[in-house]
Amino acid sequence: MEKTGFRTRRDQVDAVMRAADVLLRVAATSVVEVEDLVTTPQLRVLVFLSFRGPQNLGAVARELGVHASNATRTCDRLVAAGFVSRRDDPADRRFLQLDLTPRGRELVETVIEHRRRAIADVISNVPADSREAVATAMAAFADAGGGLGTEDGRFTLGLGG
Template identity: 40%
Template sequence: MQQSEEPGDDLVDAVMTASRALLAVVVRSLAAVDEDVTLPQYRALVVLAQRGRVRPAELAAALAVTPPTCTRMCGRLEAKGLVVRERPAGDRRAVDVSLSPAGRDLVDDVSRRRRDELRTLLAGVPTGRRAAVVEGLRSLAEAAGEVPEPDWAVSGVAR
């Protein structure tokens, strides 16, 4: 990926403002489905939905948290019935983490609510400017290393 000059304050300010709006959509969508799941926990569920069964160290790296933090988070999510921790055959020391059916349902429900709210929000963007929004947001997601939405949400990787 080719990098360009350092972004100016106008770009940073625009993304900061947009991120507040997008975070509000996520918070409302999550609260409507399950008030007991925190945003960091929901992020872990989304990563598991994207990647399927993973080792806790891989999940911790994806979330940019320490392995002990990830272990505690997985314990809380397991207690809520949203993830499953299993030992793979042939390796008694290893543990894999994956979404439970309830965890997959939660991610799907929140995603549906987010999509609905985003459709309403984006209806306010003038038609002639939508292609520029798509291009800009795709560039931002790519720079952040995010998996494109259709690649995981529609296909249901972790089902």
């Protein structure tokens, strides 16, 4: 059943919920590819560092919505696994700066590339004359929700939070 008219707000919400379901399946599938290497909270930290650059533990805790001790344990495991480096923050030596190692960057790129391919497959099933409109609508939706690439956006990439 193809639905082209959205007469009510509920129709609009339902359409976006259906699209969100597709995107969540894409996100979940990409996480499965790396679940033997990192947990979901650890992947969130890696994605956060990838998009925001070096951060201190306080910023990681705020991003995860957890106490600093939880963020410390998560980051300690990422350092031990070789995904994150930790050094004195050049701006304030009282803090440690966390950054991705090449291995951590590669893992994030693997997840993102998986999502790009999966989304490209879905877009290829959209009628060619509607693809630009879909991309424009999705960009507007992401901007309205404070999505990736905005100043106040949280970088979860569908990883909860």
